[in-house]
Amino acid sequence: MESIKNSFLALSVLSLTACISTQPPVITQESNEVYQFDDNASFALNVAQMTRKTAGLSDVELPEEAQFKANRGLVGAEYAMSFLTGGLVDLAGSMGAQSQADRAFNWKPMFVFLGDLDSQNIDADAVKVVERELTNTFNNIDSEFLGLMRSSSSNRDDNFGVAFKGAKCDPSKQTSYTYSGLLRGGLFLDAKPEYDRACGFFVDINVTGKVNIEGEVKDVITLTIIGGYKRIDEILIATSGYAVVPQTYGSWGGVKYTVPAPYVIHDNTMYLFTKQNSSFKLK
Numbered sequence: 001m002e003s004i005k006n007s008f009l010a011l012s013v014l015s016l017t018a019c020i021s022t023q024p025p026v027i028t029q030e031s032n033e034v035y036q037f038d039d040n041a042s043f044a045l046n047v048a049q050m051t052r053k054t055a056g057l058s059d060v061e062l063p064e065e066a067q068f069k070a071n072r073g074l075v076g077a078e079y080a081m082s083f084l085t086g087g088l089v090d091l092a093g094s095m096g097a098q099s100q101a102d103r104a105f106n107w108k109p110m111f112v113f114l115g116d117l118d119s120q121n122i123d124a125d126a127v128k129v130v131e132r133e134l135t136n137t138f139n140n141i142d143s144e145f146l147g148l149m150r151s152s153s154s155n156r157d158d159n160f161g162v163a164f165k166g167a168k169c170d171p172s173k174q175t176s177y178t179y180s181g182l183l184r185g186g187l188f189l190d191a192k193p194e195y196d197r198a199c200g201f202f203v204d205i206n207v208t209g210k211v212n213i214e215g216e217v218k219d220v221i222t223l224t225i226i227g228g229y230k231r232i233d234e235i236l237i238a239t240s241g242y243a244v245v246p247q248t249y250g251s252w253g254g255v256k257y258t259v260p261a262p263y264v265i266h267d268n269t270m271y272l273f274t275k276q277n278s279s280f281k282l283k
Contacts, residue, residue: 201228
């Protein structure tokens, strides 16, 4: 069982490497640069680049022998990853350089949402967009988004905790909260009684820049997953916006999760980093 106590301990240890601060984090606009989609890049690569959070990715040539294959016995990410036969190993192998970069730069899976933010009110507006989109995301998987908890210190890797209940929550097997533990730990603000026995994960929310998409300029909001990775792929593939997932991810010193190749999710479709702009409907 991955307990909230263990997660709190890990986060606390990380906090000791910096000066202790009692100031909670505030989301700011990191850049006003507008990313323009590159017609010569895959959809996956364009989404990754608009986040300004990934490294080492490029499009690869899909092996000629790769064929599309539907396996209805699998669902979600497993189903999508099953569509390559004969070429999957070659595809993953050809992404070896990207995989090394994944590890070197240690970028993590993330949700990506777009919005129109008031430059004078970035923090509050970004939170509103995230709350709206996470509500929609969890509705897609018969679960309930309960709310965000802001970190109590700006020195931690995360700046918010996410709380949810429903079909994708098993408190006995996933990171979970107790209301008394949240109050006693003091690592998050805004704890509510309804978060008791809720599942959760920890994120770093940033407004990384802007993107011109379909003729409109939008602010790019990333939610990088910092902790609580168990079953996170089942939530990422339900995103109401975008999700970007590296080949390997996990907590330092903890379980590592690996998929055959990095991918992007948008509109119930998985996109791979290929020159053929490969995509696959999840259901």
